[in-house]
Amino acid sequence: MSDAVIRIEHLFKEYVTDAGTVPVLRDVSVTVLPGEFVAIMGPSGSGKSTFMNILGCLDVASKGNYYLNGRDVNSLDRDELALLRNHVIGFVFQGFNLLPRANLEDNVALPLIYRGVARAERLTHANEMLHKVGLGKYNRSRPNQISGGQQQRVAIARALVNQPKLLLADEPTGNLDTKTSKEIMALFSELNKREGITIVLITHEPDIAAYASRLVRLADGQVVYDGPIDHASIEHLESTS
Amino acid sequence: MITPMLSEAWMAMWANRLRTILTMLGMVIGVGAVILMLAVGQGAQQQVQASIASMGSNLFIILSGSTTSGGRRMGGGATPTLTVADAQSLEELPSLVNVAPSSPGTAQLVYGPNNWSTQIIGTTPSYLQVRDWKLSSGSTFTDSDIRSSTRVALLGQTVVQNLFGDENPVGKTMRIMNSPYVVLGVLESKGQSLDGRDQDDTVLVPVSTAQSKLFGTQFAGTVRYIMAQASSAEAMPAAEKAITELLRKRHRIRNGGEDDFSVRNLTAMANTAAETAQVMSLMLGAIASISLLVGGIGIMNIMLVSVTERTREIGIRMAIGARGKDILMQFLLEAIIISVIGCLIGVLLGVGGALLVSKITGMSVVITVSSIIMAFAVAAAVGIFFGWYPARKASMLRPIDALRFQ
Numbered sequence: 001m002s003d004a005v006i007r008i009e010h011l012f013k014e015y016v017t018d019a020g021t022v023p024v025l026r027d028v029s030v031t032v033l034p035g036e037f038v039a040i041m042g043p044s045g046s047g048k049s050t051f052m053n054i055l056g057c058l059d060v061a062s063k064g065n066y067y068l069n070g071r072d073v074n075s076l077d078r079d080e081l082a083l084l085r086n087h088v089i090g091f092v093f094q095g096f097n098l099l100p101r102a103n104l105e106d107n108v109a110l111p112l113i114y115r116g117v118a119r120a121e122r123l124t125h126a127n128e129m130l131h132k133v134g135l136g137k138y139n140r141s142r143p144n145q146i147s148g149g150q151q152q153r154v155a156i157a158r159a160l161v162n163q164p165k166l167l168l169a170d171e172p173t174g175n176l177d178t179k180t181s182k183e184i185m186a187l188f189s190e191l192n193k194r195e196g197i198t199i200v201l202i203t204h205e206p207d208i209a210a211y212a213s214r215l216v217r218l219a220d221g222q223v224v225y226d227g228p229i230d231h232a233s234i235e236h237l238e239s240t241s
Numbered sequence: 242m243i244t245p246m247l248s249e250a251w252m253a254m255w256a257n258r259l260r261t262i263l264t265m266l267g268m269v270i271g272v273g274a275v276i277l278m279l280a281v282g283q284g285a286q287q288q289v290q291a292s293i294a295s296m297g298s299n300l301f302i303i304l305s306g307s308t309t310s311g312g313r314r315m316g317g318g319a320t321p322t323l324t325v326a327d328a329q330s331l332e333e334l335p336s337l338v339n340v341a342p343s344s345p346g347t348a349q350l351v352y353g354p355n356n357w358s359t360q361i362i363g364t365t366p367s368y369l370q371v372r373d374w375k376l377s378s379g380s381t382f383t384d385s386d387i388r389s390s391t392r393v394a395l396l397g398q399t400v401v402q403n404l405f406g407d408e409n410p411v412g413k414t415m416r417i418m419n420s421p422y423v424v425l426g427v428l429e430s431k432g433q434s435l436d437g438r439d440q441d442d443t444v445l446v447p448v449s450t451a452q453s454k455l456f457g458t459q460f461a462g463t464v465r466y467i468m469a470q471a472s473s474a475e476a477m478p479a480a481e482k483a484i485t486e487l488l489r490k491r492h493r494i495r496n497g498g499e500d501d502f503s504v505r506n507l508t509a510m511a512n513t514a515a516e517t518a519q520v521m522s523l524m525l526g527a528i529a530s531i532s533l534l535v536g537g538i539g540i541m542n543i544m545l546v547s548v549t550e551r552t553r554e555i556g557i558r559m560a561i562g563a564r565g566k567d568i569l570m571q572f573l574l575e576a577i578i579i580s581v582i583g584c585l586i587g588v589l590l591g592v593g594g595a596l597l598v599s600k601i602t603g604m605s606v607v608i609t610v611s612s613i614i615m616a617f618a619v620a621a622a623v624g625i626f627f628g629w630y631p632a633r634k635a636s637m638l639r640p641i642d643a644l645r646f647q
Contacts, residue, residue, distance in 0.1 A: 058560060059641040079564045085640075086562020097557045097644075101256045111561040113245040122245075158561065 004067070005166050005198045006032035006055060011064035013050055013221075024050045025061070026221040034165070037192045038200045039212035039229065047221040048202050049170065055200060056089055056168045057081045069165055086114050090159030092169040092201075096151040098143040098158075104130060105139040108157045115162065129157035133187065149180030156187060160197075167191065169201035173208055185211045243574075246567070250574040253547070261579060264543040268583025268620060269590060271533030275616045276591025276608070278529040281598060282522025283607040289518040293511040295431040295440065297372040299471040300507040303331075303484060305463075306500055321463035322501045325448060327491060328365075328467045334487065336480035338472045341368035342448055342464040346456040350404055350444065352415040357403040361394075361417065361444045363451020363464075371470045372431075379411035379426025382447050390449040392422045397441040398430040418455060422446070477506060530619075536583070537623035544576050544631035555635050556643030569636035576628020577621065584620035588613055 013025040024047045032038055042048045053059035054066065057073060066073040069088050076084065085091075098107045109126035117125070130136050133153040135146075143151050152172060159167055169188070173181035189211050191197045203209050210229060217225035254261040305322040328342035344363035349356055362368070366381050382393045394417070401410050410424045431440040446455065448464065471480040484504050492501055548555070555568055592608055599606040 053641050056560070058644065059639075079566070082559065082562055082564040082567075085560060091560050093644075097553075097560075099554060099557065101252055110558070113249070114558075114562040114564065114567055119245065162562070 003034065003070075004031050005034050005036075005069060006030065006200070007065075007067040008055075009065040011054065011061045011066060013047070013054060013059075014062050024221050025054075028064075028218075028221070028223055030216060030223065030226065032166075032198060032200060034198055035192070035196045036198055036214055037189070037212045038214045038216055039209035040200065040202045040216045040218065041204060041206075041209055042218035043204075045220075046218040048218050051218065052168060052170050052200070052202050056091060057085050082114070086111055086162060088165050090156075090162065090164035090167045090197075092152070092155050092159050092167065092172045094171040094174040096143070096148070096155045096175075098151055098154055100143055103140050103142055104135065104146075104154050107143065107154055108161055110158060111162045125161055126157070129161045130154070132160070133157045147180075149176055149183060152176060152180075152184055153187070156184070156191075160191070165198060167197050167199045167201075169199065171202050171204070173203065173205070181205075181208060243570075246570050246574055247578075249571050250578055253551070253571075253575060254578065257547070260543060264539055265579050265583035265586070267536030267539035268533075268580050268623075269536075269587040271529070271536035271623075272584045272587025272616045272620050273591040273594060274529035274532045275526060275619070276588055276612060277594045277598070278525035279522070279612040279616075280591070280595035280606040280608045281604065282518075282525040283609065283612070284599070284605040286515070286518040286522050287607050288605050289514055291432070292434060293515060294373075296434065296507065296511060297374075297468075297470065298508065299474055299477060300371065301469045301471065301477075301481065301484065302505045302507055303467040303469060303488070304503050304505065305465065306502040321460060321465065322492060323464050323467055323488075324460075324462045325452075325464060326462060327488060328464070330487060330491060331467065331469055331484060332367075334480065334483050336471055336476045336483055337469050339367045339370040339470040341365050341371045341468045343368065343466050343468060344448055344451045344456065344464045346451065348418050348455060350400065350415055350417055351419075352404045352410075352413065355404050355406075357400060359397075359400050359442050359444055361446055361451065361455060363446050363448040363455065365448055368445060368468065369428075371468045374431065375429045376426040377429045378409070379424070382425055382445075387447040387449050390447060390453050392417075392420055392450060392454065393425045393447065394422045395426045395428055395445040396424055397428050397443040399439055399442040400444055401427055417444070417446075420454060474508065477508065481506060533616075533619060533623060537580070537627040540576055540579055540624060541627035541631060544572060544628055545634070547575070548572060548631045548635040551635075552638065552643050552646040555638055556640055556646065559638070559640035560644060565636040568638075569632045572632035572635050573625065573628050576632065577624040580620050580624025580628075581617075584617055587620070588616060591616070 008028060008030045011025055011028040012023070014021050014023045028051065040048050040051065050059065054061050057068065061074070068084060071084065073081070073084070099110070105123055105126045108129050109122040112122040112125060127136065127139055130139050133156055135150055135153055135157070138146060138150070143154065173184055176184060185208055188199055188201070192199050201212065209215060212229055215225060215227065215229045216223060303323060323342070325342050328340050331337060331340045341364050346361055347358060348361050349358050365387055366383060369375070369381060376395070381395060382391070386393055396410055404410070404415065405413070410427060413424050414421045415424060416422065428441070434440050452462065469484065471477045481504055485500065488502055489500065494501065558568060595606040595608055598604060
């Protein structure tokens with residue numbers, strides 16, 4: 001199983017607050033293979049965002065094992081985690097999280113800075129990625145000069161610029177209208193099918209989840225469903241959410 | 242790795258132009274003040290040192306002292322107790338190299354249509370050695386002039402200007418108190434003394450001439466004071482003792498009796514003045530350094546605000562692979578750029594300000610390369626020191642906390 005992109009075994013996460021210890025994830029085990037497109041769903045407070053943050057090496061588990069691309073994440077220090085985020089993972093956030101001051105090509109080129117890539121090469125790669133998401137001619141614009149859907153495309157370009165194995169998307173369409181959402185999801189599908197990039201995305205909209213091939217459903221910090229997305233599971237979702 | 246970080250830092254600074262400039266201003270004022278104060282302080286120090294050098298080195302001044310007559314103690318210098326003979330016997334002391342008896346007075350000088358009142362010192366040729374005073378033209382009077390009390394004079398620059406204007410005074414005859422005197426030579430300019438007197442407003446004549454033809458004396462051969470120069474700074478304490486012993490013996494003062502003269506060590510006084518100037522200079526520098534410190538704290542303050550304000554940005558950067566040290570470097574560079582650019586402007590303003598001060602007030606200022614380098618080094622150090630804490634704080638953020646920050 002060492003060829004799994006994500007292998008999570010008996011993962012626990014709890015937050016210590018003034019009111020006491022709050023368990024968020026309780027004994028989660030998930031394995032994601034290369035090329036999979038996984039949607040994670042669940043009601044608010046089910047722990048899906050925490051799960052995503054741990055997947056993205058932004059947060060660490062309280063207990064349990066996490067192997068990302070064959071590496072034991074728990075054994076890595078801060079710098080090694082940063083390196084892993086830079087080389088293996090691409091992030092797409094609900095709020096786009098672009099740097100408002102930088103133009104689009106600089107935004108997309110940002111991850112390459114931390115790889116020590118020279119400026120000319122950075123900009124070449126960044127522009128390639130902007131073309132790929134259909135925003136090639138906006139390379140000198142600033143994030144506030146383009147629409148939300150376009151901003152999310154820029155964020156995807158930024159996530160792709162390091163050629164990651166794994167794309168993590170935390171409610172990527174949460175701030176977008178239906179039409180734009182469909183365009184963004186079509187882009188994800190294409191990346192998954194054409195380039196074989198493994199995608200894990202969080203959503204609470206069944207029709208967004210429908211673009212994925214596999215569904216992991218969390219409730220109260222536990223996996224309550226892990227299987228293919230088919231008509232039945234979608235209907236089940238629609239009746240419960 | 243530095244180059245992209247530099248442009249990142251530059252971008253952040255450009256985005257907050259006004260704030261960056263205001264932060265820089267603290268640095269500009271701090272460095273400018275240090276440069277200016279050091280320049281003024283060192284200028285003052287140099288002025289004092291020049292005055293000391295103009296006075297002559299390893300000097301004693303022996304003044305006729307107080308005497309007691311009928312239970313009434315007279316003030317210092319009240320009784321002329323020193324004589325030319327005293328000076329001559331002092332010359333025999335091995336620890337002294339030059340001895341010059343001096344008999345000063347004030348008289349009116351006339352040359353053609355001009356007249357001028359000035360200080361006239363009756364002395365010997367040794368006076369020029371003692372005071373380390375050279376002639377700019379002509380020659381000095383000699384011992385034979387002293388023996389025969391000839392009417393000759395050496396003029397200071399101020400006297401020459403007021404009496405002769407552009408004319409060359411050497412060989413001319415002027416009148417002092419209606420008697421004709423031949424000008425033998427002109428003294429070099431010495432400028433102001435430590436207490437602000439114009440040292441060039443002086444005429445030197447043979448001591449015997451002053452005593453017998455100009456001012457007269459209460460007792461034959463007495464002088465107001467004797468200047469004596471020790472062979473070296475180390476010989477001064479021994480010389481002082483030898484002078485005292487010799488004069489007591491010559492004045493027939495019994496053991497336990499009070500000296501009727503006083504020996505003053507001018508070099509010690511001068512050193513005190515030099516030390517005072519140095520302390521002043523240091524103090525000015527220290528006060529200015531405080532503004533540099535305040536400027537540094539300003540940088541820290543703004544950098545802390547900047548880190549808090551950009552917590553989310555830090556989170557984004559960390560999420561896409563920035564390591565702690567990348568973040569640290571970005572913020573540290575920002576602080577260093579602010580302090581170094583501020584320092585550059587401060588140096589320019591400080592140097593300009595110093596030149597302006599010297600132009601307006603006529604004070605001498607000294608701008609040394611070392612003070613500029615020092616101000617620069619301190620400013621860079623302040624930038625690093627005060628930028629370190631906020632930068633470190635930023636780099637220690639947990640990515641997830643930074644991303645969630647609103």
